[in-house]
Structures are given as C-alpha cells and as structure tokens.
Amino acid sequence: MSERIEEIGIIPFGIESWSASDLRVNERMSARLTVSAPFPVAAFERGRAATIRLNSAMLGLPAPNLIDTEKTIRERLAEYLTRLAGPWNPIGGQFLGRYLAFLDTEVDRHRGEISDRLAPFGGLYDPRDVLYSAPAPLPRAFVHAPAPDTRSEPGAIRPEDFVKVDFAFLVGGKTIAALGLPSRLTPGTLRRLQERLSAAGVTTVSFAAKDLGSEDGAVFRELLGHEGLRFWKDETLPIAPGRPELHF
Structure with a gap:
C-alpha cells in the first residue's frame, strides 16, 4: 500500500464487512491517489473541504442495462442506493425516498435563482438537474472512528478502526453519520458507537x-x-450521475 495513504480518507459502503487486503491504492501521473476495491468505497483527501455528491463517480452507479433503458437517472439512482442499503431495511429505503423528495423541495425553493444561473446556457439545463450536486447518502457506511487508546500504524488501514452507520455523508470535509431509530444495537453497544x-x-x-x-x-x-x-x-454546470471517473 502506498506510503502516502495517510493523505486520504476512505468510507467503504453498501456492504456488511470488508477487508483492507481488498483495497488498492493507485498513484496517478497527477500525483493524485485513488482507491479501488471490489465493493463501493469513497475516497477523499484529508484536510481538503471535499463533498461526496450524488453525481460523484465514486458512488459507483452502474451503467443502464437493457431493462433499465426506460428508467430515468433518478429512478436508477434511487434503486441503486436502496439496494446498497440492504434487504429487510424499510427505514433505509424510506430515508432515501424522503431525502430525494427533500432535495426536490429545495430545488423548487430556489428555482428562480437556479434558472438565472443556468440562463446563459440557453435552456440546455433544467433547474432540476442541480439535484445531483447534493451530498450523497452512503448506505451501510464504515466511517473512521478508532476505539480509545488504539494505536494505529502509519500507513495502515484497519477495518477495526471503522464503525458501521446507517448512512454517512461527507460535506465540506466533515463526516456526518445518520443513525436510524430504533437501533438494532443494544443500548450499551449504541452508546459506545456514539462515543x-x-x-x-x-x-x-x-x-x-x-x-x-x-x-x-x-x-x-x-x-x-x-x-x-x-x-x-456549488457547481458551475449540473452533472448527472453515472459518468466515468477521469484520471490525468
């Protein structure tokens, strides 16, 4: 693993467990580090005010198959995130549905300002397109929260230093965890998780x-x-989800 691993943070998501041996850290010609794995993982530069958005390539929205060709991007995105939230998780699906509805409301609230911003592009974009610039809810996410008095080796990524939450957001470089109630954890386990x-x-x-x-x-x-x-x-031009990540 790269000696520069301390420069990045990761949030594996959409899974029940993971192994550090599955992570691959790649250094590009631009000196930018990227992380790949056989499961969804969001990576970000530490110390940078990054936001992981619904249009981020790290979200991993698959390309549409023959069955999905009639579905809108929004429908595919909602189904994908719900699938990542796991089976038998009705409150997870409800959270995602209500979150997208909330974003719709926010777009409607600022529709006039958004239309003014997009006016120079001659109708190329619809105000609703900015929805995908919103922070992404990462389902079944593992966030870095080492136990007290834990010693971490430089350059090491250890799953035991991460805790699982129902949803994680990265907004402006800050991690926010959403925990559903009632919790499946015992009161004591939930308290230790929160601590x-x-x-x-x-x-x-x-x-x-x-x-x-x-x-x-x-x-x-x-x-x-x-x-x-x-x-x-936040973004000059609306960008839809599902685009490939470009490396230079």
Whole structure:
C-alpha cells in the first residue's frame, strides 16, 4: 500500500464487512491517489473541504442495462442506493425516498435563482438537474472512528478502526453519520458507537420513521448543515450521475 495513504480518507459502503487486503491504492501521473476495491468505497483527501455528491463517480452507479433503458437517472439512482442499503431495511429505503423528495423541495425553493444561473446556457439545463450536486447518502457506511487508546500504524488501514452507520455523508470535509431509530444495537453497544463517533469528530444525527415525514425536512437540514444546503450553487454546470471517473 502506498506510503502516502495517510493523505486520504476512505468510507467503504453498501456492504456488511470488508477487508483492507481488498483495497488498492493507485498513484496517478497527477500525483493524485485513488482507491479501488471490489465493493463501493469513497475516497477523499484529508484536510481538503471535499463533498461526496450524488453525481460523484465514486458512488459507483452502474451503467443502464437493457431493462433499465426506460428508467430515468433518478429512478436508477434511487434503486441503486436502496439496494446498497440492504434487504429487510424499510427505514433505509424510506430515508432515501424522503431525502430525494427533500432535495426536490429545495430545488423548487430556489428555482428562480437556479434558472438565472443556468440562463446563459440557453435552456440546455433544467433547474432540476442541480439535484445531483447534493451530498450523497452512503448506505451501510464504515466511517473512521478508532476505539480509545488504539494505536494505529502509519500507513495502515484497519477495518477495526471503522464503525458501521446507517448512512454517512461527507460535506465540506466533515463526516456526518445518520443513525436510524430504533437501533438494532443494544443500548450499551449504541452508546459506545456514539462515543467513538464523537471522539473521532464525526457529527451524529439520529432519526426515526416519524422524523422522515416532517414537512420541513428538519432531519435533512440538520444532516446537511448550511454548507450542504447550498448544493444548488456549488457547481458551475449540473452533472448527472453515472459518468466515468477521469484520471490525468
């Protein structure tokens, strides 16, 4: 593994477990590090105010097959994320559906400003296209939160230093964990999980099914914060999900 591994952070997601031996760290001609694995994994530069978005190539949205050709990008994205959330996880599917609906509301709220920003492109883009610039909810995500008094070897990535959460967001370089309630964990295990997340500087937001039905989207506003809520003005041009990642 590259000696520069300390420069990047990773969030494996959409899985029940993983092994560090499956990770491949590649150094490009641009001196940029990338991470690949046989499972979805988001990588980001430490110390940089990065946001992982719905249009990020790291999300791994598969190309449409013959069955999917009639589906919209939004439908394919929703189905893909729901699949990553795992079977027998109704609150996970509900979370994703309500999150996308919340983003629709935010786009409608700022439709006038978005239209003004896109006007120079002569109708090439629809205001709804900016939805994919929103932060991505990474289902069944593993975030870095070492146990207290744990000694980490330089350059080592150890699964035991990560904890699993229902959803993770990376917004402006900060990791936010969403935990569904009621939890499948025992009260003691849940408390220790929250303590590890807090000690690692990870913001935690808990939600129950009733919170997802709130018309003001309070739980999503808390998750995204001020920086995440301005997604519709972050990127100059709207970019759809599913594009290949380019390396130089």
